[in-house]
Amino acid sequence: NQVFVYRSEPGQRLSDVREKLQTIFPHSILLDPTTNIEEHHRRSTSQYVQVQVVQPISDEKARFGNRNIPEAILQ
Helix, strand or coil, rough: CCCCCCCCCCCCCHHHHHHHHHHHCCCCCECCCCCHHHHHHHCCCCCEEEECCCCCCHHHHHHHCCCCHHHEEEE
């Protein structure tokens, strides 16, 4: 079981990310984002891919102190 966070291009659709993952992992089973991962999924020899949208949470003050950082870098 592995978790990866992929940062897509601005404006890229979730369906495009799913399609790309299906080409990278052609034998994988794509799970719906709302599907609970059950024990039989974990024990299976099959490969599952579940794609969900996440939003970054950043604390710029802790990261950069009081330095003036351009907005383009913070994105």
